[in-house]
Amino acid sequence: MISLAGRDILHSWSKFVFTGIGLGLLIGVTLSMAGVYRGMVDDAKALLDNSGADLWVVQKDTLGPYAESSSLRDDIYRDLLGLPGVARAANVTYLSMQVRQGGSDKGADVRAMVVGVVPGQPGEPGYLVAGRQITHDHYEAVADVKTGFALGEVIRIRRHDYTVVGLTRRMVSSGGDPMVFVSLKDGQEAQFLKDNEAILSDRARTAANPSLNRPGVPGLLDAIQASQASNHNVNAVLVRVATGDDPETVAREIRRWKHLQAYTRAQMEEILVSKLIQTSAKQIAMFLVILAIVSAAIVAFIIYTMTLGKIREIAVLKLIGTRDRSIAGMILQQALGLGFIGFAVGKIAATLWVPIFPKYVLLTPEDSLRGFVAVMLICAIASTLAIHAAIKVDPATAIGG
Amino acid sequence: MAEANLTDDGIHIEGLRKRYGAGDTAVDALKDVNMRVAPGEVIGLVGPSGSGKTTLLKCLGAVIEPSAGRMTLGGEVIYDGAWKTKDLRALRRDRIGFVFQAPYLIPFLDVTDNVALLPMLSGCPNAEARQRALELLGALDVAHRAGAQPSQLSGGEQQRVSIARALANQPPVILADEPTAPLDSERALAVMRILNQMASQYRTAIIVVTHDEKIIPTFKRIYHIRDGKTYEEAGEGRAIDG
Numbered sequence: 001m002i003s004l005a006g007r008d009i010l011h012s013w014s015k016f017v018f019t020g021i022g023l024g025l026l027i028g029v030t031l032s033m034a035g036v037y038r039g040m041v042d043d044a045k046a047l048l049d050n051s052g053a054d055l056w057v058v059q060k061d062t063l064g065p066y067a068e069s070s071s072l073r074d075d076i077y078r079d080l081l082g083l084p085g086v087a088r089a090a091n092v093t094y095l096s097m098q099v100r101q102g103g104s105d106k107g108a109d110v111r112a113m114v115v116g117v118v119p120g121q122p123g124e125p126g127y128l129v130a131g132r133q134i135t136h137d138h139y140e141a142v143a144d145v146k147t148g149f150a151l152g153e154v155i156r157i158r159r160h161d162y163t164v165v166g167l168t169r170r171m172v173s174s175g176g177d178p179m180v181f182v183s184l185k186d187g188q189e190a191q192f193l194k195d196n197e198a199i200l201s202d203r204a205r206t207a208a209n210p211s212l213n214r215p216g217v218p219g220l221l222d223a224i225q226a227s228q229a230s231n232h233n234v235n236a237v238l239v240r241v242a243t244g245d246d247p248e249t250v251a252r253e254i255r256r257w258k259h260l261q262a263y264t265r266a267q268m269e270e271i272l273v274s275k276l277i278q279t280s281a282k283q284i285a286m287f288l289v290i291l292a293i294v295s296a297a298i299v300a301f302i303i304y305t306m307t308l309g310k311i312r313e314i315a316v317l318k319l320i321g322t323r324d325r326s327i328a329g330m331i332l333q334q335a336l337g338l339g340f341i342g343f344a345v346g347k348i349a350a351t352l353w354v355p356i357f358p359k360y361v362l363l364t365p366e367d368s369l370r371g372f373v374a375v376m377l378i379c380a381i382a383s384t385l386a387i388h389a390a391i392k393v394d395p396a397t398a399i400g401g
Numbered sequence: 402m403a404e405a406n407l408t409d410d411g412i413h414i415e416g417l418r419k420r421y422g423a424g425d426t427a428v429d430a431l432k433d434v435n436m437r438v439a440p441g442e443v444i445g446l447v448g449p450s451g452s453g454k455t456t457l458l459k460c461l462g463a464v465i466e467p468s469a470g471r472m473t474l475g476g477e478v479i480y481d482g483a484w485k486t487k488d489l490r491a492l493r494r495d496r497i498g499f500v501f502q503a504p505y506l507i508p509f510l511d512v513t514d515n516v517a518l519l520p521m522l523s524g525c526p527n528a529e530a531r532q533r534a535l536e537l538l539g540a541l542d543v544a545h546r547a548g549a550q551p552s553q554l555s556g557g558e559q560q561r562v563s564i565a566r567a568l569a570n571q572p573p574v575i576l577a578d579e580p581t582a583p584l585d586s587e588r589a590l591a592v593m594r595i596l597n598q599m600a601s602q603y604r605t606a607i608i609v610v611t612h613d614e615k616i617i618p619t620f621k622r623i624y625h626i627r628d629g630k631t632y633e634e635a636g637e638g639r640a641i642d643g
């Protein structure tokens with residue numbers, strides 16, 4: 001026996017190919033949507049992996065530092081270092097802001113997360129693709145390649161120019177902004193330093209306050225103004241647990257004695273993936289559902305119209321003895337064939353266009369397999385309408401008019 | 402002369418009736434149909450519109466069930482008050498060839514496979530089915546178009562391919578439903594010549610439903626059908642030269 005479906009597909013291949021391409025682009029979008037979600041999860045994991053920390057210590061009752069804002073005094077890390085099981089502890093600051101390319105006033109703004117880190121301590125980017133880590137206390141930066149900054153380029157953060165001395169990758173915030181690492185001091189300054197206008201008006205207000213500006217106490221006003229202009233807060237302390245110690249036990253100690261919140265790696269992942277990405281995941285799931293329905297509608301419509309165009313031939317096939325099962329099989333195989341072409345086109349399209357997406361998109365073989373099964377299922381379901389129409393065709397209609 | 406050839410083979414219809422619907426709206430399309438067609442014989446079935454020709458072909462073609470009577474195809478009783486087989490599909494496939502007004506070839510199969518499809522449906526291996534198809538295409542003078550798509554053929558070639566398809570399973574019976582209606586006189590006679598040749602070559606009993614004046618003189622015997630009843634009549638049996 002010959003494959004009726006295969007012959008029909010070969011005969012009207014252009015219809016199949018063009019419909020398949022249309023369907024394929026839709027499937028490509030679907031795969032990419034799934035990839036966007038996988039990319040977000042993977043970014044979150046990479047962020048945690050690359051910060052080189054076992055514990056994230058943040059302000060009590062917050063989900064900081066990525067999901068909620070958190071503020072800690074910058075000397076707390078010394079107390080933490082005194083606790084048993086804590087091998088290393090380092091301050092970090094996080095601030096999402098515009099970073100200007102090319103320094104001074106020219107160049108484009110890039111949305112980035114500026115991270116203040118202590119060189120050589122947890123929080124520093126895990127590895128570099130070019131250049132070196134920060135070695136000076138001021139005005140050096142290590143940028144994620146997604147910022148588009150080049151090695152040696154001058155960038156402007158708030159009121160100061162920085163030189164990009166190193167490039168890293170896969171360091172993006174949970175919002176997808178690429179990170180720019182600076183020294184902790186620069187980070188604290190960028191975060192808390194007010195602009196000139198605000199400083200001037202604050203100074204004027206302090207000077208006008210008689211209790212702060214006492215004629216009999218020289219130097220008091222200066223000291224007060226200096227303390228107002230600098231910042232002694234950070235957003236989190238990243239802790240490295242001594243080898244052999246259980247991070248959860250150390251975290252419990254920190255929570256109990258320091259009135260701070262301490263999250264382990266697993267808890268941070270839970271916060272990032274389940275809480276922060278949750279809404280995006282639902283958003284994407286909605287898209288997937290709609291795309292699945294649209295794909296099914298397209299396949300159903302195409303296969304149905306193609307079947308209606310063959311009613312006479314189907315009547316003849318039935319009259320000369322073709323089984324209903326064979327005719328149903330022919331239509332089902334055509335729907336699956338369409339799905340197969342669509343999936344192949346979609347997979348290729350997604351693979352080609354994913355690298356030019358601004359955010360990281362991760363296409364996993366598991367998702368492809370799931371997508372393939374879903375496409376085949378959708379096509380099979382979509383073909384039932386056409387199969388039903390074909391089964392109803394009366395072979396008697398082939399005779400007489 | 403024809404009487405001598407009548408055996409239990411071929412087509413044998415006795416007292417066939419068909420009523421559509423029931424009660425007040427019932428239509429008696431066939432009231433008393435009696436026919437005999439010997440193997441190798443081509444007879445004409447002629448009648449005005451609404452006389453029951455299509456209904457009779459559908460009953461013979463085992464796609465609608467008669468209401469009463471008896472039908473024998475190729476020596477086998479297929480209906481006697483009820484269908485004698487459950488598998489009407491296999492009955493049609495193996496014992497009846499159909500030729501329609503239009504060729505109705507399957508557009509996505511090439512000429513050979515259009516003909517070979519029937520033996521394949523009966524379980525014949527592909528190579529053997531194609532071999533048989535090529536022989537028939539040769540007998541019908543269209544072997545040179547064996548690899549073509551139906552859409553590439555002329556109307557006459559398509560009709561010959563459809564006759565080859567009807568013959569593919571070597572059925573004892575061929576039912577032709579106005580096979581010459583869309584053809585001009587020359588082509589219509591050519592189709593009749595082919596049907597006559599095939600009938601004698603393959604010992605097939607052929608019923609040609611027609612009201613085509615051009616071909617009526619070619620029949621040796623004609624059944625007239627009027628108001629659901631058949632009347633036999635000798636035809637001119639004019640030889641078709643070609």
Ligand SMILES: Nc1ncnc2c1ncn2[C@@H]1O[C@H](COP(=O)(O)OP(=O)(O)O)[C@@H](O)[C@H]1O
Pocket residue numbers: 400421422428429430448449450451452453454455456457
């Ligand atoms: N499916 C049907 N239901 C009811 N009446 C029908 C049906 N098919 C045909 N008839 C009636 O049966 C009679 C014979 O019709 P038909 O066999 O088509 O005649 P012909 O082919 O000779 O024109 C007509 O009166 C027609 O209206």
Ligand SMILES: [Mg+2]
Pocket residue numbers: 400401451454455
């Ligand atoms: Mg009719």
